[in-house]
Amino acid sequence: MPASSRQKPFSRLQKIALAAFLAFSCMLQAPALAQSPSEPARGSVERKEILDAVRPLAEARLRTPVEFVVSWMRSANGWAFVSLAPQRPGGAAIDLKTTVFADEAEYMDGAQTYALLRYQFDRWNIIDFAVGPTDVFWQGDPLYRQVPAGLTPY
Incomplete structure (x- = not known):
């Protein structure tokens, strides 16, 4: 093999630089893997995107434009769980008798x-959804075993 086509071994400095780069890369990725659930800050893009993902489904079921009062919101590792009190823009209450839940309203825990x-796919997608449940529906559901501990309220 001609001398010009042989690869030279890495120098000691190159090996140190490569090791440092790999270690630094791992440190940058580790927090994302071990991220604990936290509430996205008010006014943050993440918070707005989560609420905007829920809004169309809530508005279709409640038959009115809504704004949300956030009771619980946590996100971590690409998952989010929210508990929201929907209201009409400006704060007026929503009467369940005017929604798709009119026949079930008396058995529901509000809206x-x-x-x-x-x-x-570069957006928040709803995986599970409930309006007015009277129990902690996610407890015992195998779907919720996949989410980070602390994402849900209980």
Whole structure:
């Protein structure tokens, strides 16, 4: 083999630089893998995107434009869980008798809305959704075994 086509071994300095680069890369990725659930800050893009993902489904079911009062919101590792009190813009209450839930309204716990979301394909997507449940519906559901501990309220 001609001398010009042989690869020279890495120098000691190159090996140190490569090791440092790999170690630094791992440190940058580690927090994302071990991220604990936290509430996205008010006014943050993440918070707005999560609420905007829930809004069309809530508005279709409640038959009115809504704004949300956030009771619980946590996100981590591409998952989010919210508990929201929907109201009409400006704060007026929503009467369930004027919604798709008119026949079930007396058996519901108001319009409190819960959603499990997953960040995939460059957007938040609703994975599970409930309006007015009278129990902690996610407890015992195998779907919720996939989410980070602390994402849901209980």
